[in-house]
Amino acid sequence: MGAPGAGKGTQAVGIATHYGVPAISTGDMFRDNVKNGTPLGKQVDAIMKAGDFVPDELTEQIVADRLDQPDAQGGFLLDGFPRTMHQVDALDDYLDKHGHSLDAVISLDVDPEDLIARLLKRAELEGRADDNEETIRHRMEVYTSSTAPLLDAYKSRGLLVAVDGNGTVDEVGARIAAAVDAKVGR
Ligand code: AMP
Numbered sequence: 001m002g003a004p005g006a007g008k009g010t011q012a013v014g015i016a017t018h019y020g021v022p023a024i025s026t027g028d029m030f031r032d033n034v035k036n037g038t039p040l041g042k043q044v045d046a047i048m049k050a051g052d053f054v055p056d057e058l059t060e061q062i063v064a065d066r067l068d069q070p071d072a073q074g075g076f077l078l079d080g081f082p083r084t085m086h087q088v089d090a091l092d093d094y095l096d097k098h099g100h101s102l103d104a105v106i107s108l109d110v111d112p113e114d115l116i117a118r119l120l121k122r123a124e125l126e127g128r129a130d131d132n133e134e135t136i137r138h139r140m141e142v143y144t145s146s147t148a149p150l151l152d153a154y155k156s157r158g159l160l161v162a163v164d165g166n167g168t169v170d171e172v173g174a175r176i177a178a179a180v181d182a183k184v185g186r
Contacts, residue, residue: 001151002108004139005115005122006165007172011108012079014173015180022071025079029062030054031128051135051142053083060090067094083147104183105154106176108165115140 002008009025016023030048033041040062044054053059063081066072082088095101110118116136123131130139154160161179165172180186 001105001147001154002165003110003112003115003143004136005119006108006110007118007169008079008108010169011106011165011173011176012077014169015106015176016077018173018177019075019077019180021075021077023077023079024063024066024072024081026054026059026063026081027079029066049129049135051130051139053142053146056084056086056090059083060087060094063087063091064094067098082150085150085153088150088153102159104161104180105151105159106180107151107160107162108172108176109162110165112140114166 009027012023012025030041030044034045034048035041040058043058047054059081063078067076078091082091091102116133119131119136120133122128130136151160151162161176161183163172163176163179167175
């Protein structure tokens, strides 16, 4: 978990490799659908461009379908999900039903002033449709109001691993690996 621009996607790939599990990114799955012009893609395109959330039920369904795949049976890393309390509950239900549980919830903490600069840079490099200044600001607000409270929920369950997300990709990656290794006793 982390604000837009905190480095979730980049670090998700590294940490998933570290643990030998797939990185499952809801944002990537939605973007692939938009790119391929699928019915789901057509449904979420405008929502994503506006920086709003895709409806919970839709998001929860694609995550459940993805977690049902064979490569996720030995573990997985979720990137960008859950983002609402509804999604937290849905994930709990799914995991309960399948006899699994979360080992850790990683939060990447980055100075707010750095976030906008990072996102504007990403806009230049990747050309993401939702990386313009107005949408960025909106996504920050949505994160603060809808997603940040999830951190408290996971903290009270003893699952939260808060990591300083300032620094180079490698520095932050090493910090995450060390903190999560310690958390899961590896
Ligand atoms: P991300 O790549 O994680 O920043 O996600 C990009 C966009 O995809 C978000 O701004 C939302 O529009 C949508 N999205 C990704 N994950 C979720 C989620 N868990 N719930 C709702 N919408 C999501």
